[in-house]
Amino acid sequence: MTDPVQRVRVVTVAFNPGYELEHFAQSLETATTADVTLVVVDNGTDRAVVDDVAGRHGAEVVRPGKNLGYGAAANLGATAGDEPWVVVANPDIVWRPGSLDELLAAGRRNRSAGVLGPKILNTDGTVYPSARAVPSLTQGAGHALFVRFWPGNPWTRAYQRRQKQTLLTEHPVGWLSGACLLLRRQALETVGGFDERYFMFFEDVDLGERLGKAGWSNVYVPTAEVVHDQGASWRERPAPMIRAHHRSAEQYLHRRYGAWYHAPVRLAISLGLRVRAAWETRGRS
Numbered sequence: 001m002t003d004p005v006q007r008v009r010v011v012t013v014a015f016n017p018g019y020e021l022e023h024f025a026q027s028l029e030t031a032t033t034a035d036v037t038l039v040v041v042d043n044g045t046d047r048a049v050v051d052d053v054a055g056r057h058g059a060e061v062v063r064p065g066k067n068l069g070y071g072a073a074a075n076l077g078a079t080a081g082d083e084p085w086v087v088v089a090n091p092d093i094v095w096r097p098g099s100l101d102e103l104l105a106a107g108r109r110n111r112s113a114g115v116l117g118p119k120i121l122n123t124d125g126t127v128y129p130s131a132r133a134v135p136s137l138t139q140g141a142g143h144a145l146f147v148r149f150w151p152g153n154p155w156t157r158a159y160q161r162r163q164k165q166t167l168l169t170e171h172p173v174g175w176l177s178g179a180c181l182l183l184r185r186q187a188l189e190t191v192g193g194f195d196e197r198y199f200m201f202f203e204d205v206d207l208g209e210r211l212g213k214a215g216w217s218n219v220y221v222p223t224a225e226v227v228h229d230q231g232a233s234w235r236e237r238p239a240p241m242i243r244a245h246h247r248s249a250e251q252y253l254h255r256r257y258g259a260w261y262h263a264p265v266r267l268a269i270s271l272g273l274r275v276r277a278a279w280e281t282r283g284r285s
Helices: 019-028 048-057 070-079 099-109 137-146 154-165 185-191 203-213 238-256 260-280
Strands: 007-014 035-042 060-062 085-089 093-095 113-121 171-173 180-184 217-228
Touching (some): 007 019, 007 099, 019 035, 035 048, 035 070, 070 085, 085 185, 099 180, 099 217, 113 203, 180 185, 203 217
Parallel strands (some): 007 085
Antiparallel strands (some): 085 180, 113 180
16 A cells, blocks of 8 residues: 555646646656656646646646636645645646655655745756745835846845855745645645635745744755746746736735735835836737
């Protein structure tokens, strides 16, 4: 009988995917020796690629009938099973051999870990800063609003310095990139999964913060490596993705600073993010 600790449900959310879904499923086969149930939640309308990949790799397909967004689709794929571990990952992830086993081993070492995340490499081999602190208001707002116009601003310098320091060793952080997460089912159920009010973006920041408040840790595991082709989804729909990112940032910050006396802060956040979104989408479709 398979050790229950070694049963893992791998959920990926697809929206009219291309070649990347095949690479995801194929690389997963060498990522772990655990008993894996692969689940593709299909938010799109073109079934061909999903059905082809699922048929050849033995994946389950869940079709909600509409685009639920990332967090809601991930919840749908995760809650149907009873495996003690759940992976939620983008379909444009390529697993390095043994990478999921490394995450599972770290989960066994860290009993308080509610979620674990790997080192995420860009396609050029550089390291994406996927392990982050929950941002303070001044640093988060300063970085978000000024990085495009003033890259050397003090908030961005402090933010980047902190990220570089967090990428070297296994340790707890404030939150982990939702591009690839290993979640302890018990922890996921404790906080009720992803907040489905976020259509896409910032659901990972929100989840990490809520897990921390519930007593679980977010653990970064640099010995586990995956490659993320971050541009796969952005290249086709840059303007809608930029607008969605800014809407979610506004939603997250409004929730975090929701007290009545934060009303001027919320107004400033909304104005700043909407101006930035308009500037970044100029001339893009």
